[in-house]
Amino acid sequence: DQQVKQNSPSLRVQEGRISILNCDYTNSMFDYFLWYKKYPAEGPTFLISISSIKDKNEDGRFTVFLNKSAKHLSLHIVPSQPGDSAVYFCAASSNNNDMRFGAGTRLTVKP
Amino acid sequence: DAGVIQSPRHEVTEMGQEVTLRCKPISGHNSLFWYRQTMMRGLELLIYFNNNVPIDDSGMPEDRFSAKMPNASFSTLKIQPSEPRDSAVYFCASSLGREDIQYFGAGTRLSVL
Numbered sequence: 001d002q003q004v005k006q007n008s009p010s011l012r013v014q015e016g017r018i019s020i021l022n023c024d025y026t027n028s029m030f031d032y033f034l035w036y037k038k039y040p041a042e043g044p045t046f047l048i049s050i051s052s053i054k055d056k057n058e059d060g061r062f063t064v065f066l067n068k069s070a071k072h073l074s075l076h077i078v079p080s081q082p083g084d085s086a087v088y089f090c091a092a093s094s095n096n097n098d099m100r101f102g103a104g105t106r107l108t109v110k111p
Numbered sequence: 112d113a114g115v116i117q118s119p120r121h122e123v124t125e126m127g128q129e130v131t132l133r134c135k136p137i138s139g140h141n142s143l144f145w146y147r148q149t150m151m152r153g154l155e156l157l158i159y160f161n162n163n164v165p166i167d168d169s170g171m172p173e174d175r176f177s178a179k180m181p182n183a184s185f186s187t188l189k190i191q192p193s194e195p196r197d198s199a200v201y202f203c204a205s206s207l208g209r210e211d212i213q214y215f216g217a218g219t220r221l222s223v224l
Contacts, residue, residue, distance in 0.1 A: 006153075032210055034212065036215075041217070041218075042217055042218075043115070043202055043204070043215030043216050043217050043218050044154070044202070044215045045214075045215065046212045046213070046214070049212070089153070089154060093209070093210045094210065095210065098144075098156055098159055098167055098209060099144075099156070099209070099210065099213065100156070101146075101153060101154035101155075101156070102153060102154075103151075103152060103153030103154075104153045104154070
């Protein structure tokens with residue numbers, strides 16, 4: 001079953017604008033959420049995470065927002081750069097659950 | 112540390128052949144994961160080891176798939192016999208613990224003709 005869902009397979013954004021990638025989850029036991037970034041021919045690499053005790057975590061141009069009541073999180077990239085073009089995976093885990101990944105969203109940032 | 116090392120990077124084989132994918136996790140990591148990436152399903156967890164012991168293999172698609180971790184520095188994923196629908200990119204990842212950040216290898220792209 002798809003416990004973590006990324007409903008947008010792709011997103012195109014102009015350079016300098018904000019990119020917003022969305023993720024929904026169904027398992028209310030998840031308490032730790034992560035975003036991974038994947039370039040072609042490489043493995044996914046960790047980007048940013050958030051614990052369920054927070055609703056926002058920021059790291060430079062990247063901010064993750066968590067809405068526990070809606071079981072929704074989002075990744076904001078601002079300003080977007082062409083080098084941000086990649087596939088972004090949302091992941092969620094808890095003490096009693098293996099980490100589950102979404103299907104990914106392909107972000108393209110146009111110069 | 113060189114990170115998670117997977118071999119081979121590419122594998123092309125014929126239907127019915129045995130395929131063995133290899134993984135060397137990061138030294139000191141206690142958890143190892145095998146994933147399969149497809150266009151339709153994204154990253155699927157196949158099996159997870161903790162301290163070399165398989166903990167959850169519910170993601171393994173069928174009996175043709177098997178995985179072993181004979182020691183803390185090596186794991187294999189075997190497909191016997193392989194089928195065209197097994198064609199995908201297979202990733203290995205390791206982490207300090209099950210819920211910790213996972214570090215991925217570069218993947219093995221498998222093509223079964």
